[in-house]
Amino acid sequence: MFPQRRGVRPVPKPLTHLKCLECGTLNSRPFKEGDYVFKEVEEKCPKCGANRMKIVGIYVEDKVTKKGKPS
Amino acid sequence: MLNFLQVAGQQDLISVISSLIWILFMMIFILYPTFSQRIQLSYILRDLERRLQKLKVMRDEVRRKTVETLKKYSGDGVNVDEELDKLLLSFMIDPESMDPYGIVYKLEHIVNTWEDTFEEHVKSICAKADETWSKTLTNLVEVARGMDYLYRVVRHYYLLGKKTSNIYIVLQIQMLMPQLMEIAEAYRQACYAFTQGQPIGDGVGVLAAAKLVEGLEKKTYQVAKDTIVHELEMDGRKIFVLRAAGPGGTVGKPADGVLKILESEGDRVKAIIMIDAGLKLEGEESGKVVEGIGAAIGGTGVDKYKIEEASKKKNIPLYAFVIYQSIGEAITPMKKSIAKAAEETAEKVKKLISSKVEEGFSVIVAGIGNTVGIGIS
Numbered sequence: 069m070f071p072q073r074r075g076v077r078p079v080p081k082p083l084t085h086l087k088c089l090e091c092g093t094l095n096s097r098p099f100k101e102g103d104y105v106f107k108e109v110e111e112k113c114p115k116c117g118a119n120r121m122k123i124v125g126i127y128v129e130d131k132v133t134k135k136g137k138p139s
Numbered sequence: 140m141l142n143f144l145q146v147a148g149q150q151d152l153i154s155v156i157s158s159l160i161w162i163l164f165m166m167i168f169i170l171y172p173t174f175s176q177r178i179q180l181s182y183i184l185r186d187l188e189r190r191l192q193k194l195k196v197m198r199d200e201v202r203r204k205t206v207e208t209l210k211k212y213s214g215d216g217v218n219v220d221e222e223l224d225k226l227l228l229s230f231m232i233d234p235e236s237m238d239p240y241g242i243v244y245k246l247e248h249i250v251n252t253w254e255d256t257f258e259e260h261v262k263s264i265c266a267k268a269d270e271t272w273s274k275t276l277t278n279l280v281e282v283a284r285g286m287d288y289l290y291r292v293v294r295h296y297y298l299l300g301k302k303t304s305n306i307y308i309v310l311q312i313q314m315l316m317p318q319l320m321e322i323a324e325a326y327r328q329a330c331y332a333f334t335q336g337q338p339i340g341d342g343v344g345v346l347a348a349a350k351l352v353e354g355l356e357k358k359t360y361q362v363a364k365d366t367i368v369h370e371l372e373m374d375g376r377k378i379f380v381l382r383a384a385g386p387g388g389t390v391g392k393p394a395d396g397v398l399k400i401l402e403s404e405g406d407r408v409k410a411i412i413m414i415d416a417g418l419k420l421e422g423e424e425s426g427k428v429v430e431g432i433g434a435a436i437g438g439t440g441v442d443k444y445k446i447e448e449a450s451k452k453k454n455i456p457l458y459a460f461v462i463y464q465s466i467g468e469a470i471t472p473m474k475k476s477i478a479k480a481a482e483e484t485a486e487k488v489k490k491l492i493s494s495k496v497e498e499g500f501s502v503i504v505a506g507i508g509n510t511v512g513i514g515i516s
Contacts, residue, residue, distance in 0.1 A: 077324060079331045082338075082472045101335050104386035106349065106514040126338050126512055127478040130425070 085125040086111065090118035099126055180306045183313050187297045190316050191290075197323050198290040201330045205283040208334045209276065214266035222264045226280050227287045229257065247441040257281075272336075274365070274387030275511055279333035282470070286326040293319060325467035332472045333388060338512035340468040343477050344414040344435075347462070347484040348382045348506025349516040359515065362399050366391035367515065373489070375498035377407070385510030393505050394442035400503055401449055409500040410456055411446065412491060414484055415507040416469055416477075417461030426476030427463040428484050430491075435459035436507045446505075458491060460484050 082099045086109070093115040103109075107123045202223070209219045231253040234245035261277045262268070268276055293312060300309030332339050338346070357371035362381065369380040379400045383391030401408055415435040419425060434446045434457055450457050462480045488504060496502045 077328075079328050080472055099335070099337060104336065104512045104514045105338060105346065106353070106516045107386070125478050127473045127475045130474050130476050 080128040082126050082128045084123055085127075086121040087124045088113035088116060088118055089120045089122055091116040094124070095121070176306050177304075180300075180304060180309065183306070183309045184297070184301055187293075187300075187309060187313055187316070190320065191293055191297055194290050194293055194320070194323055197327050198286050201283050201286045201327055204330050204334055205279055208279060209261075209264055212265035212268035212272060212276065214264075217264055217266075219264060222260070223280070223283070226257065226260055227284050229260075229284075243441055243444045246439060250439050250441065271387035274389045275333055275336050278388035278509070278511060279330065282326055282329045282333055286323065286330070289319060289323055289326070321467055325470050328467075328472070329470040332470075333511060336386065336388075336512050338473045338478075339470055339509060340464045340473050340477050341416050341470060341508045342473065342510060342513050343416050343462045343464070343481050343484075344508035345382045345385065345506040345510050345513050346473075346478065346481040346508075347414045347460070347488070348380050348504060349513060350481050350485040351488055351504060351506075352378075352380050353516040363392040363395035365389040366393060366396045368396060368400065374493060376492060376496050377404075377501040378492065379404075379501065379503045380506065381503060382506040383508070383510045385513040385515060388509055388511035390438070390507070390509055392442070393436065393507055394445035397446050397503055397505060398449055401453060401455075404501050406453065407501040408453070408455055408503055409496045410458060410492070410502045411450055412458045412460070412488055412502065412504045413446075413507060414460045414462075414488065414505070416464050418469075419463035419465060423463055424476075425464050425468055425474060426478075426480040428480050428487060429461050429463065430487070431459045431461065433457055433459050435461055436505075456495070458495070460487060 083096045084099045084103045085094060085096045087094055089108070091113060093113055095114055103123055103126060105123055105126055109121055109123065110119050111121045112119055113121060206219055206223060209223065213219050231249060234242055234249060236242055257280070258273070258277045261280055262273045265273055265276050293316075296308055296312040299305070300312070329339065331337075352369045352371060355371055355373075357369040357380075359367055359369050361384070362368040365384050367382060367384045369378075369382075371378050371380070381393060381396045381400070383389045383393070397411065413435040415437070417429070417435070419427070434443045434450075436443050436446065446457070449455075462477060462484060464474075464477055468474060468477065492502050492504075
């Protein structure tokens with residue numbers, strides 16, 4: 069019967085995960101408009117310096133749940 | 140003259156006070172049944188008012204974001220606010236079910252007309268948007284429409300309960316409010332996902348289908364409206380991987396695609412495997428992959444009916460993979476556990492194909508879901 073107070077939740081910001089098409093290194097950065105999974109982008113690989121990478125995933129990290137409670 | 144201390148026939152002050160307290164209690168017992176509901180009603184109305192206010196803030200936020208995004212792609216001289224209002228209040232009338240014969244095809248016709256009209260209206264507002272973006276913007280307007288409708292329904296019951304002082308009306312809506320607020324929050328987050336074209340949880344079925352064929356040699360072609368198929372050979376079996384075409388937000392027409400493949404392949408198809416996001420129960424793990432039998436597809440039921448009908452006619456078994464998630468997770472940006480489940484599902488599908496379909500035969504794998512932010516592998 070009594071109201072519960074809860075604030076507005078922040079909107080989760082996903083990360084874009086990229087794979088270098090030359091050396092296979094995985095890298096991630098904040099999502100940019102225009103990104104989509106399986107898109108090939110011209111971005112520099114932090115390891116080999118090659119200029120072609122593929123987006124292999126766009127997702128937000130899962131929230132850590134409290135342990136010791138029934139789940 | 141009556142002495143004050145003689146009230147109720149008592150002589151001392153303590154007895155008088157206890158008599159007064161007793162009368163007060165009696166009054167409460169007499170008055171409480173008359174006024175309790177009014178007191179409760181005012182409490183519930185106040186709570187509902189507060190939540191309705193929060194819902195309004197969320198509705199306004201979604202509307203503002205939608206207008207901003209539509210304006211980015213709108214042509215000159217288009218009154219986006221006015222056009223959005225038309226879309227938010229538009230409706231679809233379900234076919235009459237008194238005589239249920241042929242209702243699926245009547246529903247299909249109405250839904251197709253509704254979807255086409257809605258999409259064309261969005262395209263007419265956003266002349267600068269390409270095909271991919273106009274589909275995602277259509278999804279965005281659908282989110283805004285859902286949010287707006289939710290707000291209007293809650294407001295209706297609040298005002299109706301207040302007007303009629305009917306506690307049972309407001310009690311019912313108050314009991315539903317926690318779930319409705321969760322849905323509203325999911326709509327709010329979905330709005331941000333669609334304005335930027337981010338993959339959502341519902342797209343996991345499509346993602347799993349895409350992962351299944353990633354890096355393999357295949358022939359890709361359109362099989363139905365907004366629906367593509369990847370045709371490839373895998374361990375001596377012909378595999379048709381069906382999915383909606385991305386990266387724009389669409390679910391395609393999977394049933395039409397399945398029917399066309401069945402028509403062209405004849406009796407060579409020995410299994411139909413469907414992958415979709417499924418609603419988990421509270422306490423269950425998001426991203427858990429479970430296997431079952433049947434047509435794993437939601438929506439209006441038209442696609443489900445058509446796939447079941449075709450598989451029964453040709454006696455083709457229907458296998459289903461479902462990736463668990465909550466209703467909120469289905470329309471908000473995809474979570475890591477759900478994205479990872481796509482790879483796990485692809486592996487499980489491969490195992491199922493090798494165990495259930497003999498070499499030389501064909502199998503259809505249908506990845507179901509919204510393709511926003513998911514391109515073609």
